[in-house]
Amino acid sequence: MSEPVLATRNLCKTFNALVATDDVSIDLKPGEIHAIIGPNGAGKSTLIGQICGGIKPDAGSVHLGDSDVTNFSTAERAQAGLGRTFQISALAMEDTVLENVLLGVVGRSAKPWRFWSPALKARDLIESSMAALERVGLAEVCDQVTANLSHGQRRQLEVAVALALTPKAFVMDEPMAGLGAEGSHSMTDFLSELRHEAPILLVEHDMDAVFALADRISVLVYGRIIASGSVDEIKASKKVREAYLGEET
Numbered sequence: 001m002s003e004p005v006l007a008t009r010n011l012c013k014t015f016n017a018l019v020a021t022d023d024v025s026i027d028l029k030p031g032e033i034h035a036i037i038g039p040n041g042a043g044k045s046t047l048i049g050q051i052c053g054g055i056k057p058d059a060g061s062v063h064l065g066d067s068d069v070t071n072f073s074t075a076e077r078a079q080a081g082l083g084r085t086f087q088i089s090a091l092a093m094e095d096t097v098l099e100n101v102l103l104g105v106v107g108r109s110a111k112p113w114r115f116w117s118p119a120l121k122a123r124d125l126i127e128s129s130m131a132a133l134e135r136v137g138l139a140e141v142c143d144q145v146t147a148n149l150s151h152g153q154r155r156q157l158e159v160a161v162a163l164a165l166t167p168k169a170f171v172m173d174e175p176m177a178g179l180g181a182e183g184s185h186s187m188t189d190f191l192s193e194l195r196h197e198a199p200i201l202l203v204e205h206d207m208d209a210v211f212a213l214a215d216r217i218s219v220l221v222y223g224r225i226i227a228s229g230s231v232d233e234i235k236a237s238k239k240v241r242e243a244y245l246g247e248e249t
């Protein structure tokens with residue numbers, strides 16, 4: 001069995017009396033897409049916040065490869081190889097498409113000026129940023145102001161920002177949100193390939209995309225993982241249907 005690239009161990013988080021994360025231990029293995037699904041308010045965003053560093057857990061730990069990153073800042077986790085896309089866009093709308101990727105990469109450095117001083121480094125940085133834009137199909141609009149992009153292109157740009165950091169693992173929060181059928185389809189194709197570069201922890205409400213992509217699904221209800229398994233196992237689970245999928249049928 002391969003070692004997980006990303007793991008949480010017994011994560012707990014309460015907000016006053018509300019238990020938002022209840023003893024959550026999940027793994028992300030090389031080459032896989034592990035989807036986390038659950039009804040609204042189940043604790044998916046809180047879990048992602050603890051994995052990526054925005055929310056401090058009350059108990060438990062987060063591991064990236066061999067490193068315990070529980071006490072790392074968000075920037076330190078990104079530096080350690082955690083690539084994240086956001087539910088709500090974190091892009092700078094007034095900056096160009098290329099600038100957004102460059103800023104994403106430079107922001108990763110604890111000492112950003114180190115990137116900019118030698119001309120060679122700056123050139124490398126631009127080349128790797130352009131390569132990331134090329135991969136998501138945005139190279140041609142690299143000089144456009146981000147505000148001019150369509151919603152779908154902004155989602156692609158977020159992926160490019162994460163990609164340019166050459167992460168060890170991706171954490172993606174609703175990458176399909178707001179994409180039309182065609183956009184979801186091409187993002188699904190893209191993520192399907194991307195998993196071989198770095199595994200993806202995917203939080204997504206779009207069940208068609210989840211069922212098409214996930215190697216494994218974990219179902220979160222009231223902050224607790226109630227089931228974890230393959231797409232077929234989760235679809236067949238009575239417990240899951242009652243707690244979650246059933247409410248849609």
Ligand SMILES: Nc1ncnc2c1ncn2[C@@H]1O[C@H](COP(=O)(O)OP(=O)(O)OP(=O)(O)O)[C@@H](O)[C@H]1O
Nearest residue numbers: 015018019020038039040041042043044045046047
């Ligand atoms: N900062 C906070 N203070 C108090 N309660 C919070 C806070 N953040 C989240 N919660 C509560 O914790 C629970 C889990 O919320 P969370 O946003 O993690 O769920 P979610 O599964 O991401 O929901 P959605 O699918 O709607 O995005 C909810 O009951 C929410 O109201």
